[in-house]
Amino acid sequence: MTWQADGIKKMTRRTFVVGGAQLALAFVLFGRMFYLQVMEAEKYQTLADKNRISLKLLPPPRGAILDRNGVPFASNRKTFRAVVVAEETGGKLRKTLQNFGKLVPLEDEEYERILKEVKRKKSFVPVRIKDDLSFDEMAAIQLNIPDLAGVSIEDGLMRVYPQKELAAHPVGYVSFITDQDLEQSNLLSKMPDVRIGRTGIEQYYQEALYGKTGNKKIEINAVGREVRELENQDAVAGEDLVLALDSRLQKIGYDALKNESGSAVLLDVHTGEVKMMISTPAFDPNMFNYPVDSKTWNKLNKNERHPLLNKAISGLYSPGSVFKIVVALAGLEAGVINEQTKIDCEGRLFVGDHPFHCWKKTGHGPLTLQQALQHSCDIYFYEVARQTGVDKIIEVADRLGFGTKTGIDLAGEKDGLLPSRAWKEGRFGDAWRLGDTMNLGIGQGFLLATPLQMALMMAQIANGGKKLTPVLSVNAQKEPSNLKISPRHLRIIREGLTAVVNKPGGTAYHARINVDGQKMAGKTASTQIRRISLAEREEGLKKQHELPWKDRDHAFFVAYAPLDKPRYAISVAVEHGGGGGSISAPIAAMIMQRALELDKEDRKKLK
Amino acid sequence: MSLFLDRNCYFKDYELSFKDRLLNISWSYFILIALVVGIGILLLYSVAGGSMEPWAIKQTYRFGLGCCVFFFIALTDLRIWMKYAYVLYGLSLLLLIAVEIRGEIGMGAQRWLDLGFMQIQPSELMKITLVLALARYFHGSDEEDVERWRHLIIPSLMMGVPVGLILIQPDLGTASMLLFVTLAIFFLVGVQWWKFAALFVLGLISIPIGWQFLHDYQKERVLTFLNPERDPLGAGYHILQSKITLGSGGVFGKGFLEGTQSHLNFIPEKHTDFIFTVLAEEFGMVGAGVLLFLYMVIIFYGFRMALKSCNFFGKILALGLTVNFSLYVFINTAMVMGLLPVVGVPLPLVSYGGSAMMVLMAGFGFIECVHVNEEMVIGRLGSSDC
Structure with a gap:
């Protein structure tokens, strides 16, 4: 026995069924492409940009607070801190930290914190070793930089109140971002160094003193590494504020x-x-x-004289x-x-x-x-x-x-x-x-x-x-x-x-x-x-x-x-x-x- | 319909000289394939950041090698392939068992067999040799045979044994493709509709049972496919990023070498399984549409060649291989468009990969061979007389 005309016809018919099904599938695929690439294109373009563009915020320098004769009550001081980039240590992070510890003593907890942070972050993200380095410490680090692979020094601004207690209440103070601040604006999380006025003039004129945040649009790849800069808008420094106080x-x-x-x-x-x-x-x-x-x-808060x-x-x-x-x-x-x-x-x-x-x-x-x-x-x-x-x-x-x-x-x-x-x-x-x-x-x-x-x-x-x-x-x-x-x-x-x-x-x-x-x-x-x-x-x-x-x-x-x-x-x-x-x-x-x-x-x- | 069936069949003493065969080759079919491979090489050049290294150049060599395989198979007498169909099937089954045993020893997933100059996946070979074997089997049947369920036991086993082995590897994508191809051949040769309906019902019932046999990562993939937002940074990441890449391409694309998703590595496996998204991102819906259209034409050619063949072995072979090819296309594109779970099926002729390229070119070689010998009538046992 072998195949007869009936069987051949049946096979031809079924080939058409399969072909028709495939044509239908092709239409489904075209439809899906139309949906994704035409109807939803805008949404996905936004998402693609969100993927590749990272906004780096540039905090402005905070305005100074001056007395009526221009004597500062509050100003900014440049501070220096040491950071380490894990991938630049050539796999010898511990050795680098040990060498650093010989120059600037580090507590054991600090070592642990740094190692933990390095593990958690991507290898090209700088991790803070020590804040507010003194001039001598800076000099020691600069001098020994060949032994400190991956270590570099970043500068930042710190608020200083040269008159200390004298005008503490009217001038007020600033402090680091808290969780409550983050609830109001999660952009703050991108500026860990920003400090916010909590009391006094620092609080009342927070907006004017703060200035305007600048930003830098950078293109990043899938792991977050910077590829190139796309746009740069400089920060506008906060206004200096002259007080009537003498x-x-x-x-x-x-x-x-x-x-x-x-x-x-x-x-x-x-x-x-x-x-x-x-x-x-x-x-x-x-x-x-x-x-x-x-x-x-607690001591400040519970003091019966309410400082x-x-x-x-x-x-x-x-x-x-x-x-x-x-x-x-x-x-x-x-x-x-x-x-x-x-x-x-x-x-x-x-x-x-x-x-x-x-x-x-x-x-x-x-x-x-x-x-x-x-x-x-x-x-x-x-x-x-x-x-x-x-x-x-x-x-x-x-x-x-x-x-x-x-x-x-x-x-x-x-x-x-x-x-x-x-x-x-x-x-x-x-x-x-x-x-x-x-x-x-x-x-x-x-x-x-x-x-x-x-x-x-x-x-x-x-x-x-x-x-x-x-x-x-x-x-x-x-x-x-x-x-x-x-x-x-x-x-x-x-x-x-x-x-x-x-x-x-x-x-x-x-x-x-x-x-x-x-x-x-x-x-x-x-x-x-x-x-x-x-x-x-x-x-x-x-x-x-x-x-x-x-x-x-x-x-x-x-x-x-x-x-x-x-x-x-x-x-x-x-x-x-x-x-x-x-x-x-x-x-x-x-x-x-x-x-x-x-x-x-x-x-x-x-x- | 006469378009496909107009043919002269020669029953006796039909012999073709080498020159006849060469003249019979459908060059347009070959050019279509080469066009698709060309698109693939272009994309591999792009994803490498505008460089032939490391993928585009190798892919070109492989296509060259693939062409040799294509022509060797196409210019060989179809009856020889029919004669050795079971042998080739048996050989690839042995290879499959071999890697299975080696895998047992080597721990974990083991799909490769190292031939020195290239690595080969026996499961890929099986995609062709299974079709060869099934074509050989049904060539000797008739329309009454295929309606008897007992007649389907042997071909079911031919499919079931390798599918079982491949599932153990585990490679859900390849296993399901073998299953679908076999079912498609059953359907094409005339197995009754109701049997498929019964099988479908049986399948529905066995889903909860089969679920338990899936690996955790496979379950994860299915669940994530059903709801990608479930795990946007983990397993859902692939599907989501894939859709973003496709969608952001828009109608005309971002331009050659301008795709941000692929160049900034947001696409996983951008040079293999997800290469279709690179095309869609850089050339938009138009570019992706052209490729899909080319695929459809290749499939159309395959069916036409099958229908015009005077012998059943050739018909079933060409149909099975074309269905196999179309499964690659549909599964891969549906997968990157978020219509199917991520199962690891490459885009045929475009994705980077040596083993797949060889097997695909071999498959097209067989289809071409069917075309070259389309006027030949082959007897039940392989002779050229009835």
Whole structure:
């Protein structure tokens, strides 16, 4: 038997079936090609470019931060670090590292870290051996480079704060990128050396100081090796920032307060420029250049004197007697008192059954407003507050800037707390009582303010009622607006404040400046931290220095100078310092006098 | 249909002189093959970064050697090949067993046999000798024979033994190609449709069982093929990069020597299994389309030659080898386009590789031989009379 015509025909038919199937397959393939190469071409072209083009980011040099005279608070220093490229060691990485260790000692952990990193990375990627080489180390490495196959030196920039603690709080500090930063922008991971402003000016003006990242487009092959450069866009350096701060005053202020826990702010009463801002204890911002170990960090954070906090803007205190200026203005505006009105101080005042005491147990006798300010009589202001009423006092306090941020160009500023009927209702579900008004009258009770708010209030009284915005950057000045305070009322209050410092018996008389043209006016405050019990009051109050530090009063002093043509306003706050007149006022006087002298010298130089 | 079947068949005393054979050779068929090889050499020149070294030059030599094989086979009397069909099959089966034994000793995958001047893969040889043997077997059958399942036991064994050996190596790509070619021949000689349907159902049932016998890397390949994003940096990398290369070529391509994916080494095996993507990247859909078209023409020629042959051995031989060739084309291109798992089948005549080139040229030689002897009628046992 053999194949018959039927079989042949069948085979021919089936050949056509197979051929047809193959034609169909070919169409499927063509279709697939059309899909990939026409319809999806753009997507794959992008992916191909993503494959081959690697973006290298070039971090810009960070802008410097300068004081008003160009003295740097923050600048950049070139640093050098040693790196090793594994494939250039000729397979003798360990030998190279050993030789390196003979020149620049390396810890065992460092060896392990380097070896681990080399293993993890591609052999042509440089691995860091040691950061921040000293000049001698550099020289030693350069000299022995023949023995150090694969080692090379890279340069980078490090942030330096030459003034260290002096302006640590207003200037702030930078530190390495954290995981949180990476969540915001994963591009940062390509710039491991970039540091970011964390506090102060460094944080507030981060964008301007940082500049603009440059980039380099390079073509890479499948293993990531650079083949050629495609495009290069240079980084734009960050702007230098000139601050209103005067580094000479920072030094004076810091030295005066460095052993205390406190703050001091000096404002230009016309422009709102902050010429000095101190918060103590301070820290050295240079230490954040490299990651801070947790022990040091905890120590800084748990310190009861809060060295990391900028107390001038974030410290919240009862302003105490400083607030009497506000109450006086409220009383004048409400017509409750005038220049001549006298109120008799008998040492205490009853509201119902509750006694309110003057700090002077025996009482001051009948006092005018000027005398009440001069002696900081409590009874006088209790009475004024009672007659004026809470609403008016709050209205005036609000106008002068209590209860809201001053708007200074720093992050972390606190609002403070200006209580009101509605606030108390909402917070405690309790009606505002007369006792609350009385407490408010002497700046106690719920009221909280920052030292900067107190300085601002003082500056606005001194400049004739112009509303200021305190600024650190000289370019950030804002046009003052009018607070609509009667010049007559201002004059009355300023006379009282002049008496505080310059009349015998005034609470800051010992701190007066006895130089014509530099005389100062101000207000002291010593706010008690604990309730004084009746028994203590009977026994006679203990002297402040006999109390433990934590129980001592906060000492405040706000002032302006000169008397006739006010130039600066100052606020000095010393936590648990004791007396405002005895502790804070002398510091303020010293700073103020120096500031006026420096101002005079600088003006002379300009001429 | 008469186009294919117009022929004069000579039943008796049909002898061709060497000159007749030479004149009978289909030169257009040969030129088509040479064109495809030329495209391949061009691409090998490109992937080497514009250099004949190291691949293009060797590929050229191999093509030269392949031509010798082609003409030697094509100009030999078809009856001689028929006579030795089983012998050649037996020899390659022995070689296959030999590498299997050597592989046992040498540990791990062992597919090569070193002949000194070149390495040869017995599994590649099997692709041709199996078709020869099957053609020889079915030449002696008739349409009633092939409808009896018992008649299919021997050819099934002819296929099953080498497929088993190759699966052990393990080389899933070659094994499945042998299986498909055999099934295609069964189909072409007239095995009933329902048997294929039954086999298909049986196959579906055995998939879960067969799954367990797959190597981990083979399972990985299948899973990754089904979902390449599963492992974009590992096994899925090949498929993904392959698609990127193809797609980024667009309609007209990036230009000769301008392919970024291939030149920057994003393509694995760019000179062998994935060379089609290099063509598609540098010459776009147009370039890749031209090559696919050439392949289709070669396949068309093969079928035409088979249909015009007066003898069954020649018909089945040419059909089987053409199907085999087309399987190479379809599996490879579908694989690089992400339509099939990555199984390691080269692009015929284009991918760099000596063994495959020799075997392919031998295959075309046999098809050409069928064409040269198309008017010859061969008796059931190989004589030229009925």
